[in-house]
Amino acid sequence: MFDSNAFFRNRLSEHMKEMSRYLRYIFNGHTAVAMLFFISAIAVYYQQWIANLPDGFPTALVVGIVFGLVASYSPVRTLLKEPDLVFLIAAESKMNAYFRNALLYSFVIQLYLILLVAAAFGPLYAATYPNRPGQSYLLIVVVLLIFKVWNLFANWWMLKVRAPGVRQTDLLTRSLLSIVVFYFLIQGNMLFTAITTGLYIVVFLYDYNVSRKHTGIIWDLLVEKDRNRMQTFYRIANMATDVPHLKNKVKRRQWLASLVSNVSFQNKQSFNYLYRITFIRSGDYLGMYIRLIVIGGLFIYFVPQVWMKILFGFLFLYMSIFQMMTLYHHHRTIMWLDLYPVDHKWRRQAVLNWLLQLGIVQTIIFAVVFLPLQEYTGAAITLVGGLLFNYLFINGYVKSKLD
Incomplete structure (x- = not known):
């Protein structure tokens, strides 16, 4: 019964x-x-x-x-x-x-x-x-x-x-x-x-x-x-660990895809094209990236102390890169990637390059937020320090995790 x-x-x-x-x-x-x-x-x-x-x-x-x-x-x-x-x-x-x-x-x-x-x-x-x-x-x-x-x-x-x-x-x-x-x-x-x-x-x-x-x-x-x-x-859990149950939705976003898919037709550029398109069309990568930029910009604009503004800027840079790392494993269940006649090192390098480019764009945006507040020292520190942080964190921590 x-x-x-x-x-x-x-x-x-x-x-x-x-x-x-x-x-x-x-x-x-x-x-x-x-x-x-x-x-x-x-x-x-x-x-x-x-x-x-x-x-x-x-x-x-x-x-x-x-x-x-x-x-x-x-x-x-x-x-x-x-x-x-x-x-x-x-x-x-x-x-x-x-x-x-x-x-x-x-x-x-x-x-x-x-x-x-x-x-x-x-x-x-x-x-x-x-x-x-x-x-x-x-x-x-x-x-x-x-x-x-x-x-x-x-x-x-x-x-x-x-x-x-x-x-x-x-x-x-x-x-x-x-x-x-x-x-x-x-x-x-x-x-x-x-x-x-x-x-x-x-x-x-x-x-x-x-x-x-x-x-x-x-x-x-x-x-x-x-x-x-x-x-x-x-x-949410996918930000911290790999979630096999996550069902990703694919959206066309043709005009955005056309902006980032301008790569040369060479074997070593295959994964550059793939991960850029994946970032724009699949899952919540684009939405998550934009939300972190908006929230981070609001914190930088409204927090009164300049050093706290800079710390929040670095924190949101770190969060963006850390969460975008899952892009590397997005196609883990698709066998066709293993059949591509492309060296595996180009796959890892494509993700690292794309993460670096996203970090640079985010850093520039955060630095620009300081300008209406006339806090030029904070803008300079955020720009220089953010670019240095992106390079070291991606080529250090992120690269070791992908390996």
Whole structure:
């Protein structure tokens, strides 16, 4: 006899083993060092900023937006896999306990986000409203937990609707209402808080009514949602270690590919062409590279001390090169590369050259960010030091790892 409770426990055990295996690499590697540096630096500057909080800062608006988005982001982790589309459909009527456990698990694993956000904005709330008792912020956190549960149920009910437009409209409506509720709650306007909460409950009951009209389970949608979330986790883990489960998406990006694929038709240039095209079209290499440039540039622009700006610039250079190293192993499962009539040393050299070129471009961009701030010494140090760091790190550490 099929026991959905036992089935969920087995599926959860497999999932936790899979997650822990990659989390061990993430938090033991270079990524953990970078994260520790970021958190420490941000905590110091955040404390200094709180101590000199400007008058009239819109705390209610900022915290309301963040709390509303955190409450609305409530995905349901069902832990379903593609074979379940065949083997579990027949047992759909016996899966109530499984999905109840999935909802509970989804809520528990999202508690860390609530705790982090509540801890981060607690000092800002206390600095803005020093005359309010400490229990007032605790009440807001309790309301956040309640809205989290409501949004989790609403998201689960809307997963019975196949039309993506309906689901997106419903999510947008609930997100806006959640933001408004927390905005008025933080302001202390209980009348408008009650009114907007009532509007939210109307939408909540509408979602429940919609779910009752769609009694069946859209199995393929649940599997797709869970697969996409696991692929996101694999992309993060891929920054620290090789992930064979990662499915790479290929995008054409013809105009970008034409800019970097201008190489001569020689045997030794074959891998130069291949890895440049791979960087542009495959996986998240291009997106990751651009995101690191943007985030690093923002840190350089807004951090007040010039030496911290320079350190952040070097840190983001290091992160970019370290994460782009996986480009070398991108085609590891394709046998055709071993059949190319090209010396293997050109393959390694192509990756090293491309990483060096990406590092040079990133270094120049970071140096340019200093110019509007009229910090020419920082720009010069970042440019010269960044170019030297790229050359030594790539021809030293990266080259030894590829070997």
